Every structure is written in structure tokens, then in C-alpha cells.
Amino acid sequence: MTRALRRKWITTAAAWLVAGLVFFPIAWMVLTGFKTEVEAIATPPSLFFRPTLENYVAVQARADYLKFAWNSVVVSFGSTLLALVFAVPASYAMAFFPTKRTKGTLVWMLSTKALPSVGVLVPIYLLFRDAGLLDTRLGLLFVYALVNLPIVAWMLFSFFKEVPGEILEAGRMDGAEPKHELYHLLLPLSLPGIASTCLLAIILSWNEAFWSLNLTAANAAPLTAFIASFSSPEGLFWAKLSAASTMAIAPILIFGWMSQRQLVRGLTFGAVK
């Protein structure tokens, strides 16, 4: 074996060991979801067992899992759509018709992210109570749209900047109105960027667990809040917790892996590309 190849094998072993360690809690959770409750708490932990689907059935039958999953879907997709409605025109304007104030506006948008949620918990809670928005999907959807709006606007801005202005210019020469320019030129051209922006916004909303825990209860609780209900002592059914958790994170894991590249740009506001 050459030195280079030996080196590569050593690196392979080290990297896979690390990857296995980091991923172990997730793997263990998925595995536990297919055990019976007795096997789930067995010591020494059972590695060889006959997989069962009973937990998946039970989570739906006893806790109406699908209701909470649907809440998550409505809230995260809805809030992403709403954020896009506000962000697309704004980012379009800032990317193609910049003024002296554009940079300031972008920085200000970013700075609103620095307002800690807990600092405005009380007023939001009271406003929601008075408006009848507590424990409604609509209320949570609004909050997520606003929380993610700065990130969405930033990401769209950076993707729009990459579209060559000449193409839009050519469209204008041919008499395209601004509206058409947006729908028929800009949006199709930056579709990959818009898609990864949406993915990131959906991921962030799906996993958000401050507002969902504080603003929702039995009706509008998304999966983050539903899973939290397993923390009470009487809810300590590890196999069912694992089954519910596996279902709750599976779609987002896939979304996340799909968007890992753009994620860096989105989460660092373009500071690292």
C-alpha cells in the first residue's frame, strides 16, 4: 500500500468514527422506535430484536399524531409563503433599483433578528390573547413569517444580485412591464435560489420551539410542542417517543440535506459563501 493510500484509509476510519458518534443519538432513536416498550428500556440495550410497527400505530391512535403534523405543515409552509409575498418585491427592488438607503435597510432588517424572542414574549402573548390568536395556527403562522422575513429577504436579495441585469434589461427593451419582468424573467431565472430560500424558511419554522411552546396548546400545537408533551413523567414511553420523533424529523432531515450548501449562505447572511 502506498503512503498516500494508507493515509486515506486512516482518514476514512477517523472521519467515519466521528460521523458515527455524532449521528448515534439519531440512529439510536430511529432504532428504538421499532422496539417494544419493554425492549426500549432494557439494560443492556438490545441491539437484536424483531422490529415492530406498533409504536407508529399507537402514536396515531392515542395521540392523533397527524393533527399535530398537519399543524406543522400548515404553519411552516404558510409562513414561508407569506414571507415570500413580502420579501420578493422588496428584494427585487433592492437588488435592481438600489438607492443610498438600500444597504441601511438590509442591515436594519438583519438587526431585527437580534431582538430576542423572550424580550417580547409578554407583549406578543397579551396581544395574541386580546386578538384571539392564542393557540391558533394563523397566529403562529404570522409570527413565523415575521421571524423569518429578514432571512428570506436577505437570501433572495443575494440570489437576485446574481441574475445578470442585462437579461432584465433586454426584456425591458422588448417592452416587458415590471410585473412581467418579475414573473417571466426574474423568478424563473432565480428559481433554484428561491427554492433553497423556501427550504431554509420551512426548516426554521418546522423546528422553532419558543413561540410554539408559549403560544399554542391542544389545538394549534405543531410537532415541536407535541413532542414536548412526552417530557411529563406519565408520558415516558420511549418507544413511542422515538417513533413520533422519527416521523417528526424525517421530512426536515431530507430538506436539510438537500439545501446544505445554501444553508450556509442563508444562516450567515451571506458572510460566508
Added chain:
Amino acid sequence: MELAERRLHPGSVPKLSAARGRREVNSLPLKLPAVVVLVLWSVVPLAMTLWFSFQRYNLLSPGERSFAGIENYRFLLTDPGLATAILNTLFLVGWVLALTVGLGTLLAVLFDQDFFGRGVARVLVIAPFFVMPTVSALVWKNMLMHPSNGVIAFLMRSVGLQPIDWFSAAPLASIVVIVAWQWLPFATLILLTAIQALDPERKEAARMDGAGPVAMFFFIILPHLGRAISVVLMIETLFLLSVFAEIFVTTSGGPGLASTNLAFLIYRYALLEYDVGAASAGGVFAIVLANVVATFLVRAIARNIEA
């Protein structure tokens, strides 16, 4: 005419902006909706928090609302909980930052190497970031760190050690472990992206000059990573200052106040004791703390936009 002028004064900003904005467009109506909702979202609750922090206002007796002056702040400052919560917040943020940036740098260097199955291994390492906080906290608390049935307890027993009840013996450290596990992928991913942007010729040149792996790391890679590390530090800090769900589902801030951070303290005032005034004063505290950090962050990032 405009073009001619530009040719005459090549130094006078032939910027992209000038070329793009040639057509007279009033772009304000496009930007306005987004700006207005963001202003409402950030300014109104902020003003209300400030206002409430000077009010005597408990949701249990909503009729007795009155001006309280600095009473809430005095209450907050004399509450021994505040000092504990601030120290716990700093402990949590500090340790998670140290662990994620330290290990993240090592992981990024490791995953920058060429090895078999790199794509798959990378995907596995990034995965924890996409797990919702309530899930990761409960999985760690129950299946891994449980004192009698957890995997860690099993491992400790099998090497002859006495298992530890992590969440009562070291509640805050346990939460640090969980949160660090969640944020390690974030640090790794960003630092890896930064390392891969390093000019290969610089590495090659250093190798030609006889730099070994260690020298390479300290003199080429680490200086190159400086910016990315500072970005990771600041973004993580913003999120870590208000860690909530992990505490909510594992220790509820206990035992006693041992794992109560600022966010959890405010939550307790607000939604468990219904003390709007004290919670708002705490909120003001949290906002000030976050803004100190954010100022640095915004400045570092603003330098980087070409708007």
C-alpha cells in the same frame, strides 16, 4: 450624455447600481410592505415591553394596574434568581461556543480531507442541526443520559463505573452537551465551507516550503478561518442567549435554579407567575444583552455587503 460623462471621469463610480437603475422606477411601493411589517413587528412589542417594565401589572389581578417606576427593576436586581440566571446564561453560551467552535474546526479540517464515502459521512455529521430541539433534548435525556436505562449508564457500568444521574448532578452541563451537539454541525458546516474556499495554491506553496500538517493548520488554515469563526461565534451567540426548549423539556430550570437561564427566568415570571412587570423588566435585560452582541455581528456582516 451620461455615458460620455462616465468616460470622461472613469473614477466617478461606474457602479452596477447606476447601470441597473437607469430606468426611472419608484421602487418604494415594492419595499414598503416588508419594511412596514418589520417595523410593526419589532418596534411595537419592544415599546410595549419597555412600557410594561414600568408598570405594576399582574395577570392574576388585572384590575390593579398602575405606574411602578423602577420597582420592577429593583425587584429584578434584588432577586437572587437574576444573578444565577445571568451566570447560567453565560456558562451555557460560553461552553457551547467553545465546544462547537473547537470541535467544529477539527471536524472541518478532517472532512476537508479526501476519504472514502465523504459525501455520506458529511451528511451524517450535519444531521443533528435539523433535529427539532424538543426531540434532541428528550432523546438525550431519556435514551442516552438516563441514570439506569440510558446508553451512557450502560457503557459506564460495563467498564465498572458507577452511573451518574446527569440531570440532577450536573443539570447545566447536561444541557450544554445537548445544545453543543445541536450546534456542532452548524459550526462544522460553515467552517468547512470556509476551508474549501481557501486557495489551493496557498496550501501548495506552504507545502513546497516544507510546512507539515501542524504548521499548515496554525499558519495557513486557522488565519484563513478567522472571519468565519467570528461569524459562527456571533450567530450562535444570538441563538444561544435564548435557549429555551431544551431547558423546558429536560429540567424546567431546576433543580432549584441550577439550570435556569435568562430566557427561562423571564418565561417563569411571565407565564408561571403572571408578573407582567417583572417579566418585561427581564425582557429589557435580555434585549440589551443581545444587542451588545448584535452590534458586533451587524458591523462585521455589513462590511461584507456590496449593495
